[in-house]
Amino acid sequence: QVQLVESGGGVVQPGRSLRLSCAASGFIFSNYGMHWVRQAPGKGLEWVAVIWYDGNRKEYADSVKGRFSISRDNSNNMLYLQINSLRAEDTAVYYCARTRLDRGRGEDFDYWGQGTLVTVSS
Amino acid sequence: ETVLTQSPATLSLSPGDRATLSCRASQNVDIYLAWYQQKPGQAPRLLIYDASNRAAGIPARFSGSGSGTDFTLTITSLEPEDFAVYYCQQRRNWPPVTFGQGTRLEIK
Numbered sequence: 001q002v003q004l005v006e007s008g009g010g011v012v013q014p015g016r017s018l019r020l021s022c023a024a025s026g027f028i029f030s031n032y033g034m035h036w037v038r039q040a041p042g043k044g045l046e047w048v049a050v051i052w053y054d055g056n057r058k059e060y061a062d063s064v065k066g067r068f069s070i071s072r073d074n075s076n077n078m079l080y081l082q083i084n085s086l087r088a089e090d091t092a093v094y095y096c097a098r099t100r101l102d103r104g105r106g107e108d109f110d111y112w113g114q115g116t117l118v119t120v121s122s
Numbered sequence: 123e124t125v126l127t128q129s130p131a132t133l134s135l136s137p138g139d140r141a142t143l144s145c146r147a148s149q150n151v152d153i154y155l156a157w158y159q160q161k162p163g164q165a166p167r168l169l170i171y172d173a174s175n176r177a178a179g180i181p182a183r184f185s186g187s188g189s190g191t192d193f194t195l196t197i198t199s200l201e202p203e204d205f206a207v208y209y210c211q212q213r214r215n216w217p218p219v220t221f222g223q224g225t226r227l228e229i230k
Contacts, residue, residue, distance in 0.1 A: 047221065
């Protein structure tokens with residue numbers, strides 16, 4: 001069965017960095033685009049970033065462009081989100097999500113991880 | 123950026139009622155709209171994709187309709203487990219992928 005397990009969240013001071021990880025299993029990871037979506041406490045869903053199945057395309061929300069970097073290791077079925085220069089407004093649960101269609105054919109999400117909480121606070 | 127506006131913000135109904143949730147896009151998204159359900163403390167769950175297709179394992183009481191800029195999620199005969207927050211999401215005009223702000227379906 002498909003599983004996505006995030007890790008790496010925690011309490012971090014403003015301006016510091018953090019790397020989130022998402023371990024994937026139960027499917028051919030290298031065939032699917034992967035996204036990060038976040039949710040601030042009590043708020044709605046906000047798309048953060050996508051990486052193409054082969055890693056050749058990456059896109060970011062304007063709110064994180066230049067500070068966040070998405071990457072993947074298809075050999076080890078891992079997705080990453082490097083978050084730099086953390087701000088209070090980055091406080092959220094971060095979800096990794098798999099695209100429903102393989103090989104870049106569409107960006108909606110059929111599997112989600114349980115999320116990892118990032119709290120930015122001094 | 124394609125803005126998705128969901129209405130109403132909150133919908134108060136009773137088990138057995140019919141729920142109708144709306145999602146309006148600021149520009150054409152064709153049929154490339156999905157609906158998700160989220161319960162407290164849980165990740166979102168895909169209900170409907172491409173406007174009207176139920177995802178795997180989703181009960182038949184959930185249905186979606188619409189195209190272009192106006193979409194509807196209908197839940198016939200609400201079950202207790204259906205009370206949750208519902209989000210729409212478009213994939214026609216991206217990046218960015220965008221979500222609506224959500225509709226909270228609460229027990230009356």
